Amino acid sequence: MTEPQTYDGGPVTALRRIAFLLERAREDTYKIKAYRAAAAALLAVGEDEVVRRAAAGTLTELDGVGKSTAEVATSAARGEVPARLAQLEAKHAGPLVRGGEVVRAALRGDLHSHSDWSDGGSPIEEMAMTAIELGHDYLVLTDHSPRLTVAHGLTAERLARQLDVVDAVNDHLGGDADGDGFRLLKGIEVDILDDGRLDQTDRMLGRLDVRVASVHSKLAMEAPAMTRRMVAAVANPWTNVLGHCTGRLVTGGRGTRAASSFDARAVFEACVEHDVAVEINARPERRDPPTRLLELARDIGCLFSIDSDAHAPGQLDLQVHGCQRAEAAGIPPDRIVNTWTRDRLLSWAQPV
Ligand SMILES: [Zn+2]
Numbered sequence: 307m308t309e310p311q312t313y314d315g316g317p318v319t320a321l322r323r324i325a326f327l328l329e330r331a332r333e334d335t336y337k338i339k340a341y342r343a344a345a346a347a348l349l350a351v352g353e354d355e356v357v358r359r360a361a362a363g364t365l366t367e368l369d370g371v372g373k374s375t376a377e378v379a380t381s382a383a384r385g386e387v388p389a390r391l392a393q394l395e396a397k398h399a400g401p402l403v404r405g406g407e408v409v410r411a412a413l414r415g416d417l418h419s420h421s422d423w424s425d426g427g428s429p430i431e432e433m434a435m436t437a438i439e440l441g442h443d444y445l446v447l448t449d450h451s452p453r454l455t456v457a458h459g460l461t462a463e464r465l466a467r468q469l470d471v472v473d474a475v476n477d478h479l480g481g482d483a484d485g486d487g488f489r490l491l492k493g494i495e496v497d498i499l500d501d502g503r504l505d506q507t508d509r510m511l512g513r514l515d516v517r518v519a520s521v522h523s524k525l526a527m528e529a530p531a532m533t534r535r536m537v538a539a540v541a542n543p544w545t546n547v548l549g550h551c552t553g554r555l556v557t558g559g560r561g562t563r564a565a566s567s568f569d570a571r572a573v574f575e576a577c578v579e580h581d582v583a584v585e586i587n588a589r590p591e592r593r594d595p596p597t598r599l600l601e602l603a604r605d606i607g608c609l610f611s612i613d614s615d616a617h618a619p620g621q622l623d624l625q626v627h628g629c630q631r632a633e634a635a636g637i638p639p640d641r642i643v644n645t646w647t648r649d650r651l652l653s654w655a656q657p658v
Pocket residue numbers: 495520522549550
């Protein structure tokens with residue numbers, strides 16, 4: 307029998323890494339939650355107690371730690387690579403797509419992500435920590451707006467509380483508003499209402515760093531009305547990014563959904579006029595905009611933002627799917643706003 311490989315990451319790191327790899331592979335979230343919950347439970351009791359309990363075989367007495375997560379933690383506490391981790395590293399750690407590496411290497415951040423405050427699966431801090439691990443300088447937290455009740459959209463009051471939490475997370479992570487370190491930025495994915503208005507108060511929109519505006523309702527609206535709706539949203543001085551513009555779903559567990567119809571030329575010309583970036587939504591089930599529209603936006607001279615739209619930490623790594631599409635379409639990196647430094651991004655995102 308061969309000796310197990312040594313592992314010095316510790317139990318919490320091993321559990322987080324397993325969750326990351328499963329999320330990145332877009333595996334069933336139920337199974338992943340167990341690893342995230344166990345990591346949180348072990349972090350809460352502290353390293354010494356974890357080592358003691360691992361030796362005594364009593365980890366499963368802790369709330370949130372089951373048999374398989376205890377097995378992982380026990381191996382890691384002994385300094386051995388957990389079998390489950392080794393298996394997942396072999397299966398899921400490789401490149402997600404062919405191509406996109408050049409653009410991915412140029413990215414400094416991500417403008418679209420969700421936490422468990424709306425329909426994401428993980429706490430804000432976990433999203434931020436994973437963004438740091440992926441090498442980002444910034445991550446914009448963009449939970450949903452009030453009208454999207456199915457996704458627990460944030461009222462103005464909840465958003466105001468979230469902004470305090472973002473400040474606290476930045477303090478905790480050692481983020482410095484003027485420094486070079488990572489910073490979690492304040493944002494929103496604000497619903498574009500039927501008439502093109504945005505679903506949040508001006509006061510709250512004004513307190514944010516970056517705003518992504520997206521259509522989530524009445525996607526099958528007649529083209530002329532949809533065009534007016536989207537142009538009005540793009541013309542709103544608060545809008546910085548037009549999220550997943552067609553709303554289509556091409557594959558995956560949520561089924562498929564046709565792209566909305568609108569006058570794409572008129573919408574993209576409005577984006578140029580109002581200095582709004584067209585999002586390249588990297589989620590494989592969205593691939594939005596479709597290639598024909600992506601090339602149209604490129605030819606019209608739009609800015610772009612390549613966003614993960616992550617609902618779990620590991621999904622932050624799906625951004626490379628969007629990079630691959632941007633590279634294939636020949637979009638110059640300087641027209642991709644998240645290749646910009648944080649200062650440049652922040653000054654661009656402030657309304658003039
Ligand atoms: Zn959305």
